[in-house]
Amino acid sequence: MGHDGRHPMKEPSLNNLREAMVKRQIAGRGVRDEAVLAAMTEVPREEFLSPEMREFAYDDAPLPIEGQQTISQPYIVAVMTEALLLRGGEKVLEIGTGSGYGAAVLSRVAAEVFTVERIAQLAEKAADALRGQRYLNVHVRHGDGTLGWSEKGPYDAIVVTAGAPEVPEALKAQLKIGGRLVVPVGRQPDLQELLRITRISADEFRTEELLDVRFVPLVGAEGWAAKEAVEP
Numbered sequence: 554m555g556h557d558g559r560h561p562m563k564e565p566s567l568n569n570l571r572e573a574m575v576k577r578q579i580a581g582r583g584v585r586d587e588a589v590l591a592a593m594t595e596v597p598r599e600e601f602l603s604p605e606m607r608e609f610a611y612d613d614a615p616l617p618i619e620g621q622q623t624i625s626q627p628y629i630v631a632v633m634t635e636a637l638l639l640r641g642g643e644k645v646l647e648i649g650t651g652s653g654y655g656a657a658v659l660s661r662v663a664a665e666v667f668t669v670e671r672i673a674q675l676a677e678k679a680a681d682a683l684r685g686q687r688y689l690n691v692h693v694r695h696g697d698g699t700l701g702w703s704e705k706g707p708y709d710a711i712v713v714t715a716g717a718p719e720v721p722e723a724l725k726a727q728l729k730i731g732g733r734l735v736v737p738v739g740r741q742p743d744l745q746e747l748l749r750i751t752r753i754s755a756d757e758f759r760t761e762e763l764l765d766v767r768f769v770p771l772v773g774a775e776g777w778a779a780k781e782a783v784e785p
């Protein structure tokens with residue numbers, strides 16, 4: 554046992570599992586963006602999990618975190634990051650910080666990441682984990698992300714990691730011209746279609762439907778009301 558209570562012998566095997574995860578679950582299912590594959594190979598998902606969950610870090614599944622929320626399935630993090638069409642150098646907004654893992658992945662592909670989390674305890678924990686691992690280009694804020702983070706915008710890309718009943722207008726308004734918003738949208742709180750909305754001009758947007766997904770609900774002024782949101 555190491556001085557911090559971890560089993561040091563286990564860590565190399567987690568690195569192997571991470572590489573295998575990227576090969577089988579991510580590249581093996583068609584994610585091709587080299588920067589995304591490199592970020593998924595680099596970022597240790599176990600560092601964003603509670604000690605009891607570390608050994609499951611490279612399972613092909615979402616996992617529970619505090620506040621009845623989830624850290625997304627690695628494949629979904631990769632697909633959503635790839636869908637933002639980042640080339641390096643961008644300013645990105647993430648809604649739904651959760652564990653901080655998705656923000657860490659984004660921070661390896663974009664230049665600067667702003668991320669908003671509704672549950673204070675999660676925002677604080679994620680900020681600690683990100684700071685502890687020196688992801689210094691990630692900025693965490695506690696608040697209602699359906700309203701975005703307008704002081705830091707406009708953004709090259711925005712990703713929402715919880716399911717919205719409709720596309721939040723505030724987020725469309727915080728996109729640069731040419732910017733992309735990737736958001737799960739569905740009239741049921743736990744089943745959505747992943748959309749990519751591109752801002753063509755000041756008032757023109759193009760919408761593409763990417764795939765069916767299942768996220769915890771986006772709760773807020775431009776999301777579900779807390780009482781409507783049945784946690785999956």
Ligand code: SAM
Nearest residue numbers: 622624649651652654655670671698771772773
């Ligand atoms: N990206 C996260 C990760 O890597 O761990 C996964 C996030 S989890 C699937 C969705 C998160 O969205 C939850 O932590 C939830 O509290 C948060 N959320 C829900 N509604 C929100 C809102 N209006 N503003 C900000 N965060 C919100």
